[in-house]
Amino acid sequence: MDLREPVIELDCRLCRRRGGHERTRLVKAFGAGVSFAELTRRMTVGCERMNTVEGDQCATYFPCLMERISSCDED
């Protein structure tokens, strides 16, 4: 986990699940070495679109990962 933002946002366009998660709490819960893929899996437990007959249809993503190319790089 290489983001330094105190709050990491998670957004699912399909479920409209959107929220900020405190980084320190995520690290505490999942460990500092957790990958974003792993985080996505853990955080989307309960998303009914994750387990469909066609497989994973959930659109969960971390907005900051998308934006970091342009804006999260200024550190």
Ligand SMILES: [Zn+2]
């Ligand atoms: Zn979802």
